[in-house]
Amino acid sequence: MARLIGGVGSSHVPAIGNAIEQGLISDPYWAPFFDGYKPVWNWMEEKKPDVAILVYNDHGLNFFLDTMPTFAIGAAAEYQNADEGWGLKPLDPFQGDPEFSWHIIDSLIHDEFDITMCQEMLVDHGFTVPMSLMWPKQEQRDQVKVIPLCVNVVQYPFPTARRCLKLGEAIGKAVASYDKDLDVVILGTGGLSHQLDGERAGHTNREFDTEFLEKLKDEPEWLLKYSNYELAEIVGPQGVEMIMWLIMRGALGDNIRELSRNYHIPISNTAAGVILFENEAV
Amino acid sequence: MKSLAGKKPIPGTMVFEGRMAMKGYALNKMCFSFNKAENRDAFKADEDGYCTKYGLTDEQRDAVKKRNVLALLNLGGNIYYLAKLTGMFGLNMQDIGAQQAGISLEEFKAKLLAAGETKNG
Known part of the structure; x- marks a missing residue:
């Protein structure tokens, strides 16, 4: 059976993509950010997951405002x-796993999550930046199949936080019921505090982000x-x-341990966070 | 999430909900077209003509001419779509953050760095 071996929360700011491309990982501006990924890199290298389910939002590459699915896979x-x-x-390009995707879709729909299904889907920086962050080298990314899961956090109303948590639980069930010997990781991306629009542009909130990270596990x-x-x-x-x-x-369910966490302001206009959880049950 | 109608506005903050999405539809649609290089070239060759082709209002066309991000947001532009427009003017997310906050780019960057050094940033 497929096993969900762990999960990572990570920011997905486009500037990170540029920094990786330009080899700035040890640059003084970037080092406090990238240092937080070293435990993730080591963990990924050790675990070598077969599939990554990557939760992100599209920023106007694949989806336009004409048709805005709340959840699309x-x-x-x-x-x-x-x-x-x-x-x-x-x-x-990134390699998918359509058979696994269809299993997840079938499981989600029967679990009352009426998700939009996409046989063609361009993936933007919300997806590619976390991929580069988890697996900085192309040959590493080539070893991982991907299942993109896109969430509307662009045009209100967004799905509620409660709905997101429940969708996650349904994805956990879907993975556990897949009859293939696969190690799977799930990545939740975006955030943490940042504001791009309005006179308050540049707003961040360390206190709230810190509490969010502190409470995320338990x-x-x-x-x-x-x-x-x-x-x-x-x-x-x-x-x-x-x-x-x-x-x-x-x-991920309740049987997890936190292996690492990092928080840094600023990356471009954003407070950037990363957290790594491992499933103790597998 | 209930309707946002009647909610207390958040100072200095845009919330891109249905009414704004309707107001800015043509503007955002034009910006969406800038994912393609040939459309960016067509815009650069005749900015106002390109805006007219997409059915922008006079106010929106004027805000495009003035590169006024706050005005474009107030006229229904969504920040992710506007980034495709302002990118052509050589303005990145920090440039337009500074413009909206009404401070210089250096001041904007310094403010973010300062937030990184305090406990309550």
Whole structure:
């Protein structure tokens, strides 16, 4: 059976993609950020997962506002990255696992998550930056099949934090019921606090982010007491992306240990966080 | 999540909900087209003509001309789509953050660095 061996929460700011491309991992601006990924790199190297389910949001590459699915999942053999219009160099295509995708879709729909299914899906920096962060080298990325799961955190109303946590639980069940010997990781991306638009652009909230990271393992429900509108005020409209981390957290169940955590302000306009959980049950 | 109608506005903050998405539809659609290099070239060759082709309002066309991000946001632009427009003007997310906050780029960067050094940033 497939095993969900662990999960990572990570920011997905485009500037990170540029920094990796330009070899700035040890640069003084970037080192406090990238140092936080060393435990993740070591863990990935040791565990060598077969499949990554990557939870992210599209920023206007694949989806336009004409049709905005709340949750959409890829069911393709290959996912292309493409020009987003402002200069990030597209990465090579990513290999999918359509059979596993269809199993997850079937399981989710029968679990009452009516997810949008995509046989073609361009993946943008929200997807590619976490891939580069987890597996900086192309040959590493070539070893991992991917299943993109896209969440609407662009146009209100977004799914609630509670819905995200429950979707995660349903994904956990879907993985556990797949009859293939696969090691799977789930990545929840975006956040943490940041604000790109309005006079308050540049807003971050260390105190709230820190509490979020602190509670994510044992008390993920803590975030549910805030509506997405309240979160927009507290962590900035784009900081609300942290609800996607709850999908990762929900999938992992309660038998997990935290292996590492890092938090750093700023990366571009963003407070960047990373956390690594391992499933103790497998 | 209940409707945002009647919610207390968040100072200095945009919330991109249905009414704004309707107001800015043409503007965001134009910006979406800038994913393709040939469309960026067509815009650069005739900015106002390209805006007209997409059915932007006079106010939106004026805000494009002035590279005024706050005005574009108020006219329904979504920040992720506007980034594709401002990218052509050589403005990245930090440039437009500074513009909106009404401070210089250096001040904007310094503010973010300062947030990294305090406990309550």
